[in-house]
Amino acid sequence: MTVREMQDEIIRLKKERNICILAHAYQSHDIWDVADYVGDSFGLSRQAAGTDADTVIMCGVRFMAETVKILAPEKKVLLSNSEAGCPMAEQIDKELLEELKRHLPGYAAVCYINTTAELKTVCDVCVTSSSAKKIIGNMPEDKILFVPDCNLGEYIAGQLPEKTFEFMHGGCPTHLRMSAADVKKARREHPAALLLVHPECRPAVSALADFVGSTTEIMEYAEKSEADEFIIGTENSIVQHLQMNCPGKRFYPLSKDCVCHNMKLTTLGDIYDCVLGRGGEDITLDEETRLGAKRCIDRMLELNR
């Protein structure tokens, strides 16, 4: 079976079996081609909750499939490859957060959406990289414990000087691989290019960028910009996707090492197995965890208005 034949068969089967396929932007292009929606983690969850499909296949990592299940409990939610986890989401568990809260009375616990459903049950609200400033800005609390990514946290704190922040030393191992030395090298090689980076990068990298934003924001910025060349400081799939979308412009990775191996675990074959009903992991959450995590997500939606 060729890639094209497998894609055609996946598309035929998903329609026949009322399946919705969601692909995170860090997935490869052959997977984008069979997806109903492509986007960042929260955008995908909202799509999932709104679809009338009976089954949702999440091509991404575990917390994303959990978020879909939290919002759409009546649907069957399959994680395309059960090995695909987010290392950052594993950096903090419920017990650690509870201990932190005990040491920081009066602080509101805000977590990144890249956390487990269980962690969300003990947080006040969760945020995405693009909504964090607005949500935390709208919170009545002035003291914020932000977990787990301290680099994203510092970026947000810089935009909200009126609030006090506490962090832990967590972060995304993929984005942490990029350094200020990479920026220097890329700027030298592509002096006319604009540097667009994700706020999960180290502050020393973000400080040198022309634009800092979420994956979706970086893509929108590059597509609308009148500039011709861009250095991209996020997962390297975005470089490929932008090059496909904007053939008249040039895109360069800030570092060739910025590859999320967990996101790359999912293959087209995994999705084929999922639509055939012989692959993927059926995500289950007990109702107490689901409702606890949902409260955290609902507050995010409420504060994002």
Add this chain to the structure above:
Amino acid sequence: MALYSEKVMDHFRSPRNVGVIEDADGVGEVGNAVCGDIMKIYLKIENDIIADVKFETFGCGSAIASSSMATELIKGQPLSEALKLTNKAVTEALDGLPAHKLHCSVLAEQAIRAAVKDYYDKNDIEYDKSLFPEHEE
């Protein structure tokens, strides 16, 4: 009993020796993209003594606390002592770690060994190769 001891919480919240030594004599980095904990140890060595040590770790609470405690345990010590540091000693100094987080203390032990090996290699110092089994690099 709480899953995380007071010492773990103390070293997690106020880690000692965080940072980078720009002109380090030895640097050790361990961890991998899939596990997600990246630990980097920098050593400044004078007359075979660890004159200064810093670490850069982004990871879970146990990884931060293990790095912090491990650097405290080797600071000012001769290299020969630093090489004897075990993950068990790190764990005990922290009054224990949750069972599923014990690998974090192993990472600290490995990062220190990698940094010492880097120092030996850079300075063409001969050493007993059996101290640095392949899998620990």
